[in-house]
Amino acid sequence: MQGQVAGDDAGGAGSPSRRRESSAAARLVRGPIIVGAGPSGLAVAATLSRHAVPFTVLERSDGIADLWTNRTYDRLRLHLPKVFCELPHARFPADFPTYPTKHDFLRYLRSYAARFAVAPLFGRTVTCARYDAEASLWRVTAVSSSSTAAGGGAAAETTTETEYVSPWLVVASGENAEVVVPTVKGRERFGGEVLHSSTYRSGERFKGMRVLVVGCGNSGMEMCLDLCEHGAMPFMSVRSGVHVLPREMFGASTFGIAMKLLRWLPIKMVDRLLLLVARMVLGDTEKHGLRRPKLGPLEIKNVTGKSPVLDVGAWSFIKSGNIKIVPEVESFTGSNGVRFVNGDEMAFDSVIFATGYRSNVPCWLKDDGELFTEDGKAKAEQPSDDDRWRGPNGLYRVGFSGQGLLGAGADALRAAADIAGRWQAEVAAAVAGAKVSSASV
Numbered sequence: 535m536q537g538q539v540a541g542d543d544a545g546g547a548g549s550p551s552r553r554r555e556s557s558a559a560a561r562l563v564r565g566p567i568i569v570g571a572g573p574s575g576l577a578v579a580a581t582l583s584r585h586a587v588p589f590t591v592l593e594r595s596d597g598i599a600d601l602w603t604n605r606t607y608d609r610l611r612l613h614l615p616k617v618f619c620e621l622p623h624a625r626f627p628a629d630f631p632t633y634p635t636k637h638d639f640l641r642y643l644r645s646y647a648a649r650f651a652v653a654p655l656f657g658r659t660v661t662c663a664r665y666d667a668e669a670s671l672w673r674v675t676a677v678s679s680s681s682t683a684a685g686g687g688a689a690a691e692t693t694t695e696t697e698y699v700s701p702w703l704v705v706a707s708g709e710n711a712e713v714v715v716p717t718v719k720g721r722e723r724f725g726g727e728v729l730h731s732s733t734y735r736s737g738e739r740f741k742g743m744r745v746l747v748v749g750c751g752n753s754g755m756e757m758c759l760d761l762c763e764h765g766a767m768p769f770m771s772v773r774s775g776v777h778v779l780p781r782e783m784f785g786a787s788t789f790g791i792a793m794k795l796l797r798w799l800p801i802k803m804v805d806r807l808l809l810l811v812a813r814m815v816l817g818d819t820e821k822h823g824l825r826r827p828k829l830g831p832l833e834i835k836n837v838t839g840k841s842p843v844l845d846v847g848a849w850s851f852i853k854s855g856n857i858k859i860v861p862e863v864e865s866f867t868g869s870n871g872v873r874f875v876n877g878d879e880m881a882f883d884s885v886i887f888a889t890g891y892r893s894n895v896p897c898w899l900k901d902d903g904e905l906f907t908e909d910g911k912a913k914a915e916q917p918s919d920d921d922r923w924r925g926p927n928g929l930y931r932v933g934f935s936g937q938g939l940l941g942a943g944a945d946a947l948r949a950a951a952d953i954a955g956r957w958q959a960e961v962a963a964a965v966a967g968a969k970v971s972s973a974s975v
């Protein structure tokens with residue numbers, strides 16, 4: 535039976551009442567369950583669609599590609615050239631610029647979903663996925679909420695829990711599913727606005743303000759640039775340093791050059807060449823407070839997942855002193871004060887944490903088949919081993935290789951082909967079974 539009331543949360547007078555319902559019947563879906571309708575989930579679904587395999591995509595937000603739609607700033611562009619960001623089976627339109635804007639990219643993703651008839655179930659947050667060894671099936675619980683105006687005028691929120699069941703589960707919830715915001719001592723004292731980069735849209739409303747940006751990854755760097763261009767005064771807090779590379783070298787994309795060199799040379803050598811050219815183009819970043827990590831830019835990306843910054847203009851503002859580098863934050867000291875680990879104290883109007891994201895897989899995936907680490911990253915036996923896209927029991931990992939959209943597309947092709955093989959074998963067995971039973975009637 536569906537829609538059975540499993541529990542009631544009392545809502546105080548005037549507050550929305552909350553009801554939790556659960557569908558008692560599990561829904562056995564046709565084909566695999568895919569968790570997430572970002573680029574990875576869409577790419578798996580599209581490939582399955584081409585193999586004529588049905589699927590069910592569960593997505594927590596109300597549309598596709600939530601990260602790109604709702605959690606990125608206005609000026610964002612892909613920072614790898616478009617050829618490295620296409621999903622399987624569909625090129626970017628020829629009139630797209632080399633570095634498409636996020637609006638271009640979203641346009642592409644929407645038409646991609648339409649073209650391959652990918653219609654996710656939206657508003658379904660997966661809270662648990664467990665392998666039922668007895669039945670050889672994945673049991674996936676998804677929660678959805680809906681708000682309805684109740685008779686007396688107060689809104690009633692109903693959360694519904696549904697179990698979806700399938701022999702195959704594709705984890706495509708992303709490496710950037712949840713924001714990371716560090717706990718800083720004295721946070722409650724700070725009177726200015728504090729936000730995470732995922733809610734920053736533009737520097738416009740920070741004009742004339744002193745803004746502390748914590749973190750020097752691509753988000754931190756690009757927000758500082760945006761703040762400068764909108765007449766704000768950005769300060770960038772740096773903890774351990776980063777590799778900054780020009781986005782282009784000798785008129786070609788740095789990433790493209792690196793990919794070509796990797797065909798012939800070992801990664802350490804390619805890193806050395808990139809750093810040599812970066813030094814020629816940018817100068818010594820350490821002199822301006824941006825220490826370079828010990829491992830090279832490509833090697834550190836492979837080993838730890840830390841992305842190099844591909845500079846789109848922030849570097850020149852750092853050199854000119856418009857973006858000021860400050861040390862790691864120690865604490866908030868008052869309504870606008872921040873103390874740094876070197877003991878210096880400064881006043882700021884706002885603080886933006888550009889401290890990155892994390893996966894949420896450990897919160898919901900109960901039988902991870904050794905595909906994930908404790909913090910929900912891809913588990914690799916070798917640092918360079920990005921080949922563990924399939925686990926036991928029909929479990930697949932797509933989009934966790936730390937290689938951006940290119941890696942997600944490659945994972946999606948392999949996972950979908952593997953599932954399609956198994957699906958077709960099951961269909962063939964069912965057809966054979968049906969023939970035998972009809973012959974014996």
Ligand SMILES: Cc1cc2nc3c(=O)[nH]c(=O)nc-3n(C[C@H](O)[C@H](O)[C@H](O)COP(=O)(O)OP(=O)(O)OC[C@H]3O[C@@H](n4cnc5c(N)ncnc54)[C@H](O)[C@@H]3O)c2cc1C
Pocket residue numbers: 569570571572573574575592593594595598599600601602606610611612613614618619658659660661706707708709710711753894898932933934937938939940942
């Ligand atoms: C600001 C920014 C810029 C980037 N730019 C580039 C770039 O230029 N090139 C590049 O290659 N990579 C880039 N990346 C890396 C980025 O991870 C990929 O571009 C891409 O978004 C990965 O796709 P995905 O589908 O794996 O993950 P996501 O895009 O994060 O999609 C995952 C989806 O799963 C959903 N989800 C999560 N948890 C659950 C759950 N429990 N239940 C149901 N649904 C869930 C989310 O709502 C989301 O829609 C960028 C990342 C960021 C943060």
Ligand SMILES: NC(=O)C1=CN([C@@H]2O[C@H](COP(=O)(O)OP(=O)(O)OC[C@H]3O[C@@H](n4cnc5c(N)ncnc54)[C@H](OP(=O)(O)O)[C@@H]3O)[C@@H](O)[C@H]2O)C=CC1
Pocket residue numbers: 610611612613614714716731748749750751752753754756773774775776840841862863888889890891
């Ligand atoms: N145009 C594009 O294509 C863009 C791509 N991206 C991509 O999105 C992903 C996320 O990038 P981003 O949001 O920059 O996050 P990142 O994880 O790349 O960077 C996080 C930054 O925050 C710092 N940090 C994290 N925790 C703390 C802490 N507790 N205290 C102090 N500092 C801390 C890190 O420092 P430390 O190194 O010391 O840990 C690092 O400098 C990356 O893959 C990136 O390449 C992002 C923006 C634009």
Ligand SMILES: O=C(O)C(=O)Cc1c[nH]c2ccccc12
Pocket residue numbers: 614789832835841842936937938939
């Ligand atoms: O933006 C990112 O972090 C990406 O994941 C894209 C990406 C994959 N491999 C890289 C190597 C160097 C710089 C960016 C990337």
